[in-house]
Each structure stands twice: as C-alpha cells, then as structure tokens.
Amino acid sequence: MSAAASSARLILTRLHEVMAARTHAQGKLNRVVELIGESLDSEVCSIYLLRDGMLELFATRGLNQAAVHVTRLGVGEGLTGTIAQNIETLNLDEAATHPEFQYRPETGEEKFHSFAGVPIVRRERAIGVVCVQHIDPRRYEDVEIEALQTVAMVLAELITNAGLVDEEEIAGASAEAQTGQVTIEGLKLVKGLAIGQAVFHQPRVTIEQVVAEDVEAERQRVYLAFDRMREQIDNMASQAEFGVGEEHEQVLQTYKMFAYDEGWSRRINEAIDSGLTAEAAIERVQQRTRMRMREISDPLLQDRMHDLEDLANRLIRIVSGQLGTAAQKGLTKDSILVAKNLGPAELLEYDKRRLKGVVLEEGSLTAHVVIVARAMGVPVIGRAKNVRGLVRDGDEMLVDGDAGTVTLRPSGGVLTAFEARFAQSRAKRAAYAELRDVEPFTRDGERIEVMMNAGLRDDVGMLAMTGADGIGLYRTEFQFLVSAALPQRERQARLYRDVLDAAKGKKVIFRTVDIGGDKSLPYISSENAKEDENPAMGWRALRLALERKGLMKAQARALLEGCAGRELNVMFPMVSEPWEFDAAKEVFDQQLDYLKKRKHQLPSAINFGVMLEVPSLAETLDLLIPRLKFISIGTNDLTQFLFAADRANPMLAERYDWVSPSILRFLKRVVQSCVGHPVNLGVCGEMGGRRLEALALLGLGIRRLSITPAAVGPIKELVRKIDTREIADAMNGWLASPPPDMRVALQEWADAREIDVE
Known part of the structure; x- marks a missing residue:
C-alpha cells in the first residue's frame, strides 16, 4: 500500500469512528476539524457550510471560536468562496498573495500564511469547504491534499444525512422553477441552426x-x-x-x-x-x-x-x-443534447436522425467531440454558462450555431421567427445546391476559382456536393491533432493519397503542418515555445517545422509518396522571409532526390506556394515570386497582425474589420506585386466566404477564393451578379479617397445594383 493510501486510510478509519459516535452533528464537525488538524499537523482546520446562500463557518480548530456561526462569506468571496464557486482546490504557500484573498479580523487568522482548501460537493454543487492553514509558508503535499479530498467526500455524506444543508441549497438554481424564455450566449463550436427538446446526456451519479x-x-x-x-x-x-x-x-x-x-x-x-x-x-x-x-x-x-x-x-x-444514458434509452423526438462536457465516443452513441444539436457548459474549438460533431453535421454551442441549471428536461430549445446563442423555452413570436429563418436557410441551401454544376463566371466573363477549405477526410466529400473547383487549403495538421502520437509517415501518405482519390482529379493544395500556438501537441514540444506569451505570433507553423527537421522530412516524404503519379501542390504557412521558403523547399528537394535514387514513383508535377500571413513577406515578395507557383493570402492571421489585434479578444472586435481601408490597401499592393508574374494569387480564409468582403476582394483583383464548404454556393451566386470592371473602378476610387465607412459604401454600391451582400 502506498504512503498516500496508508495516510488516507488512517484518517478515514478515524472519521468512520466519529461518524458512528452517538453525538449531534455539530459535535461531530468539531471532532472532525480536530482530527484533520492533528493528522496533517496543521494549526488550523475549518469547515464552512452553505446556509441561505452564504458559506458559514460551522467548526474550526485554531481560529477564534467566537467566529463560529458568525463569519459568513458569499460564494465567490475570498479564498473559501472561490473554492465553492469554481468547485476547485486551492493550495497556497502564501494565502495573501492570491487575488481573491480577504482578511476577516474576527477569526484571528492574520498570523497564518499557508492555506489549502477543497470543496465539499453534493450533486455537482459545492455545499461547503474544508480548509487548513499553517503559520509557516508552505504548500501542502499531494498526500495531504488527497486526504482533504477524502475528508470532504465523507463530510458530504455526514452533512446530508444530518440535514445540515437544505436539499434546496443542494439543488441550487434548479430548485427555482424556470418557466420564462432565457437566452444564453456561448462559444460557436460547430455552425448551424437546430430546434429540439432538451435532453440531459446524463446527470452525474450521486x-x-x-x-x-x-x-x-x-x-x-x-x-x-x-x-x-x-x-x-x-x-x-x-x-x-x-x-x-x-x-x-x-x-x-x-x-x-x-x-x-x-x-x-x-x-x-x-x-x-x-x-x-x-x-x-x-x-x-x-x-x-x-x-x-x-x-x-x-x-x-x-x-x-x-x-x-x-x-x-x-x-x-x-x-x-x-x-442509462439518453443515448442508450434512445431519442424519441428531435433533441438538443445538454451536458457539462461530452466525449467523442459518447456522441457517437446517439441516433443522428434525432440528434439535432449539442449544448455544453464547457467545450472548446480543439475538443475531439467538436471534430466528430462537425463530421456528423450537428451544430454545437460551448461555454453555455449554467445551462444545466436553467433548462429542464423536455424544454424546447433553439440552437443558433452561427450566432453562438441558445434560447430556452422560446416565446411564440421568437419560435415563429426562428422557424422562418430555419426554413429560409433550407430554401437558400436548396437554391445554392442548384448551382453545383454551374461555373462561376462574372457578368463580364471573368472566371473566378471558388475552392473550399478542408481538414478531415470526410470534408473532401463536400467537393461534389458544392461544386467547388478544388481544395484551396487542406489543413494537414488535423491528422496530428486527433492522434495520440506522431502519425507515422505511411499513415500520412495514405491520408494524402485518399484525399486525392476523393477529389477525383480536382486540385488539392496541401498546407504543411501549422501546429504550435493554440494548436500544441503533447508529443511535440519545443524549448523555444515554453515561454510563448503570444502563441499566435510565436513558435508555430513553419518556424516550428524547420526546427523539428524530422517532422518536416517525414511529412515531405509522405506528401511525395502519397501524391505519386499525380500533381502535388504544397503550401508553406507563416513564411515571413524568403529564406524560410528556401529552407522548407530544400527539405522537399532532399526527399525528392532520395526517392529518385531508389526509383520510386514521383508526383507528375510539384508546385510550391506560400501562405502570406506575416506582413513582412509582402516587402520581399518581388524576390520570392519567381520561385512560386501560387500565393494564398491568409486573411485571418494577416489581419490580426496588421492591426496588432487578437482576433479572439472580444474587446478588439471593432478593430478587426476586413474592409478597413488599411487592409484593402495592403491587399491591393500584394495584387499589384503579382502583376506580370505567372503566379496564381488567391485568398484563404473566412474573409473570402462573406459576400460583402468577397465583393471587395473581387474589386481588388483577387480571382481565387478558398472558403468553407457552406460558403461555396452563396459566393458562386454572388460572382454571377458582378461586373468586375465596375467594382474595380469603384474600389480604386475608394482606396484613393476612403469614404467615412467603407462597409457602408460597399453596401450602397451593391444595393444600387440589386446585389444581396448579406
């Protein structure tokens, strides 16, 4: 038996004796704090319990006894309240340094420095806190924290059986009947609209x-x-x-x-x-x-x-x-699944015909469940705060994955408006689907390449459904993100071969791995990335790949082998200077020589390009263009770099405008740099998938857009209504003398020609 188990067992045995004793609940709590203090050699041990929405000091060893049933803290107030609010453990060698620290003079705790506390949890809600304090500054050992957690679990049973906390306190918000309409804002994880009845994935076992x-x-x-x-x-x-x-x-x-x-x-x-x-x-x-x-x-x-x-x-x-989970019991109606979080395997258990949407209290864009949900075509909202406390089983729910909102128990008017929008969305999708086989020519005869972005093998199937010209950005890092270990070269090559097979002869541009930053992998670490304070502009993408030569060599060989006998288009991300492109291409050249010497079948043609995301590259583009077949402007990163505005920061959202004159003038300079050179210039990213922004790009001279599959139909329809000469003339005038609001100017220009750019 380990030292931790032995120590915890000793405390648990003594706790068992306390619980079995014939004494009242307050007496048991008084004995428990003495027992814990002795076992952990801690001068202070205190128990706070939730009463009337406040955390009340119920028992203590080491603090002033006069503070018992007098000292009260709100949930979220002080260290104790923070533990209860976040249902988290705190372990501090100097309590006063924590930003939530509050001193209560009646307790006499000013001489104590170290602090550790754990929540007492019942039905996923903190009903109290048990904490210890020590005069000398020190962090408590893991074995001591585990002992506290064990004590907290036993206390939850004691407190509930003794009726020290009202059942309504345990139920919390759910005790108050929720009847009216409520709208919750969350994180957009998978876009789309959904209507259904709330179904809880499964309440945790009590x-x-x-x-x-x-x-x-x-x-x-x-x-x-x-x-x-x-x-x-x-x-x-x-x-x-x-x-x-x-x-x-x-x-x-x-x-x-x-x-x-x-x-x-x-x-x-x-x-x-x-x-x-x-x-x-x-x-x-x-x-x-x-x-x-x-x-x-x-x-x-x-x-x-x-x-x-x-x-x-x-x-x-x-x-x-x-x-019994909701999946195992079976969905009988169109359903919106509600959960704190969800694993990918659990999502796969649900009937796709009935599962219309998912709402999570947690969740993030990189979660495995998001990858699976996207493949299933199920909209997902994450970070929907307290949704499980606000919704009841069977409540009607509206999921707006485009706006990132969830509406519970919608009123008749709201439901009617949402259903109309839902029907309109279906009608538009049907109209766009009719353009699948129509080539996107402008009114003045310009052929615009409308390509799509992809990252999963299943995404390639959207080529045929949308009629896109090809895949302008295949994000190869997705294979790395969903793997437990570095994917072997053979498996990488098989994926690239399968993607080309599924594309059925249409062009595919493979971007080499863009990992690092917010897409870090546990099996790939870099000394340079450990202290990265700004990961988006840090050790990522090509910078990381050039450092990890083994990673890039394996991917280069995999791409060459996977595309044998067919055209290979390779794009390097995050290139900031020409030498980085040369260094990356040299890795491919070395692997190409290796395969030639061993008489392997090679790609029929190899075309190299770059993602123009770092503004510095534009200043040396004239030096690099002769070595390139194509350039793809990555508008997402480029814009935040130009504005020095993190696109994930909501406070900077107003500064992240794709039709700002500064962005459009920059893009126009890039277009002009390519004039007279046999290089294919395009845009990759969300900007090209928005109709008003796409109108501006066409006016700048961009003739290739790579966008999300869902945007292909709307952009093809837009292209057919535009005369590029007209919009180019208007754009040149606006760039020379910018209007007060470029977005309004573009909107008015489109309205005058009855072109819908919403």
Whole structure:
C-alpha cells in the first residue's frame, strides 16, 4: 500500500469512528476539524457550510471560536468562496498573495500564511469547504491534499444525512422553477441552426456510500467495471460509422488509450486501499485530475483530460449500476443534447436522425467531440454558462450555431421567427445546391476559382456536393491533432493519397503542418515555445517545422509518396522571409532526390506556394515570386497582425474589420506585386466566404477564393451578379479617397445594383 493510501486510510478509519459516535452533528464537525488538524499537523482546520446562500463557518480548530456561526462569506468571496464557486482546490504557500484573498479580523487568522482548501460537493454543487492553514509558508503535499479530498467526500455524506444543508441549497438554481424564455450566449463550436427538446446526456451519479465495508470486494467491483468499460470502447471503435482509417477512428484510439491506462487504474486502486468505496475512489481520483487540469494552459491537453473525465463518468456509472444514458434509452423526438462536457465516443452513441444539436457548459474549438460533431453535421454551442441549471428536461430549445446563442423555452413570436429563418436557410441551401454544376463566371466573363477549405477526410466529400473547383487549403495538421502520437509517415501518405482519390482529379493544395500556438501537441514540444506569451505570433507553423527537421522530412516524404503519379501542390504557412521558403523547399528537394535514387514513383508535377500571413513577406515578395507557383493570402492571421489585434479578444472586435481601408490597401499592393508574374494569387480564409468582403476582394483583383464548404454556393451566386470592371473602378476610387465607412459604401454600391451582400 502506498504512503498516500496508508495516510488516507488512517484518517478515514478515524472519521468512520466519529461518524458512528452517538453525538449531534455539530459535535461531530468539531471532532472532525480536530482530527484533520492533528493528522496533517496543521494549526488550523475549518469547515464552512452553505446556509441561505452564504458559506458559514460551522467548526474550526485554531481560529477564534467566537467566529463560529458568525463569519459568513458569499460564494465567490475570498479564498473559501472561490473554492465553492469554481468547485476547485486551492493550495497556497502564501494565502495573501492570491487575488481573491480577504482578511476577516474576527477569526484571528492574520498570523497564518499557508492555506489549502477543497470543496465539499453534493450533486455537482459545492455545499461547503474544508480548509487548513499553517503559520509557516508552505504548500501542502499531494498526500495531504488527497486526504482533504477524502475528508470532504465523507463530510458530504455526514452533512446530508444530518440535514445540515437544505436539499434546496443542494439543488441550487434548479430548485427555482424556470418557466420564462432565457437566452444564453456561448462559444460557436460547430455552425448551424437546430430546434429540439432538451435532453440531459446524463446527470452525474450521486455517491451515497463513501466508506468501504470490504476493501477487497470494492476492488473486485472496479476490476469488473474496467473490463466492461474497455469492452464497450472496443465495440464502439469497431462499429463507428466513419470507416476504417478515418480521423474519427484516430480520435477513438486516443480514447481507448485512456481506457487502458494502467496509471489511472492504479490510482483508483490506491484510493480503494485508503478505505473508499469503488464509486468514491473513482470520484476522488477525478477530483485530483480536475485540480491538475486547472493548472494546464495547453488547450489540447485540457481537451484530452476531458476525454478522461468522460471515461471516469462511464466507469462510475458501470460500477454503480446506473447505466442509462439518453443515448442508450434512445431519442424519441428531435433533441438538443445538454451536458457539462461530452466525449467523442459518447456522441457517437446517439441516433443522428434525432440528434439535432449539442449544448455544453464547457467545450472548446480543439475538443475531439467538436471534430466528430462537425463530421456528423450537428451544430454545437460551448461555454453555455449554467445551462444545466436553467433548462429542464423536455424544454424546447433553439440552437443558433452561427450566432453562438441558445434560447430556452422560446416565446411564440421568437419560435415563429426562428422557424422562418430555419426554413429560409433550407430554401437558400436548396437554391445554392442548384448551382453545383454551374461555373462561376462574372457578368463580364471573368472566371473566378471558388475552392473550399478542408481538414478531415470526410470534408473532401463536400467537393461534389458544392461544386467547388478544388481544395484551396487542406489543413494537414488535423491528422496530428486527433492522434495520440506522431502519425507515422505511411499513415500520412495514405491520408494524402485518399484525399486525392476523393477529389477525383480536382486540385488539392496541401498546407504543411501549422501546429504550435493554440494548436500544441503533447508529443511535440519545443524549448523555444515554453515561454510563448503570444502563441499566435510565436513558435508555430513553419518556424516550428524547420526546427523539428524530422517532422518536416517525414511529412515531405509522405506528401511525395502519397501524391505519386499525380500533381502535388504544397503550401508553406507563416513564411515571413524568403529564406524560410528556401529552407522548407530544400527539405522537399532532399526527399525528392532520395526517392529518385531508389526509383520510386514521383508526383507528375510539384508546385510550391506560400501562405502570406506575416506582413513582412509582402516587402520581399518581388524576390520570392519567381520561385512560386501560387500565393494564398491568409486573411485571418494577416489581419490580426496588421492591426496588432487578437482576433479572439472580444474587446478588439471593432478593430478587426476586413474592409478597413488599411487592409484593402495592403491587399491591393500584394495584387499589384503579382502583376506580370505567372503566379496564381488567391485568398484563404473566412474573409473570402462573406459576400460583402468577397465583393471587395473581387474589386481588388483577387480571382481565387478558398472558403468553407457552406460558403461555396452563396459566393458562386454572388460572382454571377458582378461586373468586375465596375467594382474595380469603384474600389480604386475608394482606396484613393476612403469614404467615412467603407462597409457602408460597399453596401450602397451593391444595393444600387440589386446585389444581396448579406
């Protein structure tokens, strides 16, 4: 038995004796704080409980006894309130340095420096806090924090059984009947509109018994649960609809890796050794995992920890016998799934015919579940704060994935307007679908290339559905993001070959990996990236790839082998100076020589291009153009670099305007730099997929747009209404003497010609 398990078991045994004693609840709490203080050699131990919406000091060892039932803190107030609000653990060697620290003079705590506290949780809501303090500044050891977490679990049972916290306090917001319309703003994860009835994925299992009566029996329950869970995961991996070798299978393989992780099962066993039941042991290990998640700044690692949370919930349901999820019970109506977070495997269990949308209290753009949902065509809203407390099972919900909003229990007027918009959206999609086989010529006979962006193998199927001219940006990093380890060269080559097969002869431009920044990988680290304060402008994309020569060599060979016998178009991201392009191309040239010497089949043609995202490249474009076949302007990054405005910062949204004269003048200079050279210039990014912005780009002389598949139809329809000579004349005039509002000027120009640019 480990030292942590032995220490926790000693505390748990003594707690069990306290709970079994014939004394009133207050007396038990008084004994508990003495016991914890002695066990952890801590001068102070205090228990705060939720009463009438406030955290009240119920028992203490070390603070002034006169403060008991007098000191009260709001949820979110002070260190104790922060722990309750965030349901998180704090461990501080100097409490006063924390931004939420508050001093309460009646407690006499001014001489204590160190502080650690854990929430007492019941039904996913903090009903109290247990904390310890010490005179000397020190961080508490992991074994001490785990002991506190164990105590908190036992206290939750004691507090509930003793009726110290009202059931309405535990239920929180859900105790107040929610009847009116509520709109919640969230994060746009997967675009689209959806209407359906609220269905909870599954409420967490409430642990009724914490202390084990028979440790070996609990261990056997966990062993059997692990076997059953792994069998479920194996079955899902083999039965997934997306086919062998797809990226979705790679997501499930990562999920499977966690299910078979020996370290995870060992930690649960150690928690059982301490005297916890199987359910309590799983929950305690997860509490520790959640605490560590809050210390991780890497968004990808956070998402993978959410996969582990998903598995822990699955395991605890199996071991408790509470197996029914909404997926297993079956959806009977058009449904909107509501959850705190969701693992990719759990989403795959749902009937796609009935699942219309997903709303998460957490979630991020890099989460595995988002990749799967996008492939399923299901709109997803994340970061919908307290949605589970505001919605009831069966409530009608409107999901607007385009605006990032969720409307609960919509009024008749709001529902009618949303349904009309939904119907209009379907009608427009049908009209755009009719343009699938129509070539996008302007009124004056200019042929505009309308291409699409892709990143998953399934995305390529949209080529035929939209009638796009090809894939102007294939994001090769997606394969890396959904893999548990660096994808082998053979697997990379197979993906590139499959993409070209699916494209059926249409052009595909492969962008080399753009990782780093907000797309970091746990299996690829860089010393240069560790202290990156501004990841978007840091050690990422080509900069990182040139540092990790093995990574770039493997991808270069994979692209050359995967595109054997066919045209290969390679684009390097984040090029800021010509020498970076030369260094990247040299890697490809070396691999090409290697394959030639071994008489491998080679691509029929190789075309190299760059993403123009870094403004400095525009100043040396004349030096680089003779070595390029194409240039793609990456408007997303380029604009934020020009404005020094982080596009993810809502406070800077007004400064992130694609039709600002400064942006348009910059783009016009790039267009003019390419005149007279046999280089294909285009735009990749969201700017080209918006009709008003696309109108401006055509006026600047851009003749290739690579956009999201959903935007292909609307842009093809727009192209056919425009005379490029007219818009070019207007644009030249506006750039020479900018109007007060360029957006208004473009709108008025379009309105005068009955061109819809919304």
